Amino acid sequence: MIPMTLNTIAQVVGARLYDVRDPEALVTAPSAVDSREVVPGGLFAATAGARVDGHDYAAGAVASGAVAVLASRPVGVPALVVEDVQLALGLLARHLLEHIGPTVIGLTGSVGKTTTKDLLAQVLERHAPTVATDRSFNNELGLPLTVLRADATTRYLVLEMGAGRKGDLTYLTGLAPPRIGLVLNVGTAHVERMGSGPADVAEAKGELVEALPADGFALLNADDPYVLGMAGRTKARTLLYGRSPEALVRAEDVRMDDRARTAFELVTPSGRAPVRLDLIGEHQVSNALAAAAVATALGLDAAEIADGLTAARRRSSGRLEIVARPDGVTVVNDAYNASPESMRAGLRAVKALAGTRRTVAVLGAMGQQADASRARHAEVGRLVADLRFDVLIAVGAGDPLAMAEAAESADQGVAVHVVEDVPGALRLATALVRPGDVVFVKASSEIGLGACARALAGA
Ligand SMILES: Nc1ncnc2c1ncn2[C@@H]1O[C@H](COP(=O)(O)OP(=O)(O)OP(=O)(O)O)[C@@H](O)[C@H]1O
Ligand SMILES: [Mg+2]
Numbered sequence: 001m002i003p004m005t006l007n008t009i010a011q012v013v014g015a016r017l018y019d020v021r022d023p024e025a026l027v028t029a030p031s032a033v034d035s036r037e038v039v040p041g042g043l044f045a046a047t048a049g050a051r052v053d054g055h056d057y058a059a060g061a062v063a064s065g066a067v068a069v070l071a072s073r074p075v076g077v078p079a080l081v082v083e084d085v086q087l088a089l090g091l092l093a094r095h096l097l098e099h100i101g102p103t104v105i106g107l108t109g110s111v112g113k114t115t116t117k118d119l120l121a122q123v124l125e126r127h128a129p130t131v132a133t134d135r136s137f138n139n140e141l142g143l144p145l146t147v148l149r150a151d152a153t154t155r156y157l158v159l160e161m162g163a164g165r166k167g168d169l170t171y172l173t174g175l176a177p178p179r180i181g182l183v184l185n186v187g188t189a190h191v192e193r194m195g196s197g198p199a200d201v202a203e204a205k206g207e208l209v210e211a212l213p214a215d216g217f218a219l220l221n222a223d224d225p226y227v228l229g230m231a232g233r234t235k236a237r238t239l240l241y242g243r244s245p246e247a248l249v250r251a252e253d254v255r256m257d258d259r260a261r262t263a264f265e266l267v268t269p270s271g272r273a274p275v276r277l278d279l280i281g282e283h284q285v286s287n288a289l290a291a292a293a294v295a296t297a298l299g300l301d302a303a304e305i306a307d308g309l310t311a312a313r314r315r316s317s318g319r320l321e322i323v324a325r326p327d328g329v330t331v332v333n334d335a336y337n338a339s340p341e342s343m344r345a346g347l348r349a350v351k352a353l354a355g356t357r358r359t360v361a362v363l364g365a366m367g368q369q370a371d372a373s374r375a376r377h378a379e380v381g382r383l384v385a386d387l388r389f390d391v392l393i394a395v396g397a398g399d400p401l402a403m404a405e406a407a408e409s410a411d412q413g414v415a416v417h418v419v420e421d422v423p424g425a426l427r428l429a430t431a432l433v434r435p436g437d438v439v440f441v442k443a444s445s446e447i448g449l450g451a452c453a454r455a456l457a458g459a
Helices: 006-013 054-063 085-100 113-124 142-147 168-175 198-205 225-233 284-297 302-311 340-354 370-386 399-409 422-432 450-457
Strands: 016-018 043-045 068-071 079-081 103-108 130-132 156-160 180-183 217-221 237-242 249-256 261-268 271-280 321-324 330-333 359-363 391-395 415-419 438-442
Touching: 006 016, 006 079, 006 085, 043 054, 043 085, 054 068, 068 085, 085 142, 085 168, 103 113, 103 168, 103 284, 113 130, 113 156, 113 284, 113 302, 142 156, 142 168, 168 198, 180 284, 198 225, 217 225, 217 284, 237 284, 249 284, 261 284, 261 302, 271 284, 271 302, 271 340, 284 302, 330 340, 330 450, 340 359, 340 370, 340 438, 359 370, 359 422, 359 450, 370 391, 370 399, 391 399, 391 422, 399 415, 415 422, 422 450, 438 450
Parallel strands: 043 068, 068 079, 103 156, 103 180, 130 156, 180 217, 217 237, 237 249, 330 438, 359 391, 359 438, 391 415
Antiparallel strands: 016 079, 249 261, 261 271, 321 330
């Protein structure tokens, strides 16, 4: 945040001041929408969520050090009152960006946004001051919050952008116009909300490249035909990355060590350099190449990028997070979220990590699967069997049953169990797991299997 007075902020967002003793008081710190995350010197934005109304937490936020509350009604403590708090945050973010002018990098895709954003931030911050999205703060609230963490020294602003619906990316890129746009993939995640199929998803995600200027760069995944198809929708220069030989930024000689971490030769127009990733699973090569493509567009050479990728560590929890228990059990917590793509990637990564060790999969439903939901869950069940997992614990009624049935009928020797809920999963997994096992825990976030993973890990 660059320091701004309440008066100036009020002008920028069209607010009226209530209960403010000193309109010249300076806001110097980032903003928060969760009163528990208020930083002294920042603003607290009171938004109404599904369960709680931020206005109820206004006084607490000010007690924690917020200079004022951005609110839609007076709240009895210093407030900037506007009609639409979300829009006001966006306007403030845009104003800040116009003043500090960092290079804005927007990235979107169906899976791997947070993982790639974390890799990219770790490559860029070795080079120049970088601010990147925290956690998965990728929507109309999270994006302004990220921008408001930037200051006059920020050179690169890495923004994860979610596209749940058509128009989302047009809105987000309107708030923070990117010069660099990265599209990772078009999968089946969020299909239900988006429309009927991948073409609709591609339509929505392509809004990112449509927003790029002619002197910008669109970084496109050459291995995903829907992403490749976006090349014609941008004025910007396009640069392809991926495993395909025609990609300008690509990986050669990809291999995996006995801990499921990949190493490869990074090839960019500036040369080649060896990369050794710390993250598990072959799918990380694509994420790493995506980050490398952005860094290439920003002028970093292959060696600098490779060193950054090699030094990078997992930053966000619940994505293939590995916990080694003292009794030799390894818990892989991938319960942050689930889609067919990430289920496949996770199951394969865990099997590669396990080698000959016994493997237990504790899997719940993948949300947002539209009409083909049962079939998609059955495919996961078949893969569990084909990869020769030893045990499957399917969690919940409905779609997880399809997973269990498919694993059972594949007849590959997997011991299949069905439990009703998360506590049931924890009880059964605790009983079945033996020293030396690798346990994989995954479902969509709303299932809440993260609690099971953490308990199994002993946290
Ligand atoms: N390239 C990839 N292909 C398949 N699965 C992936 C890939 N990258 C990450 N994943 C897996 O997808 C899940 C979500 O990862 P991540 O949080 O990085 O994605 P995201 O796009 O930010 O998700 P969200 O839309 O929920 O913010 C994790 O289980 C992760 O391991
Ligand atoms: Mg994310």
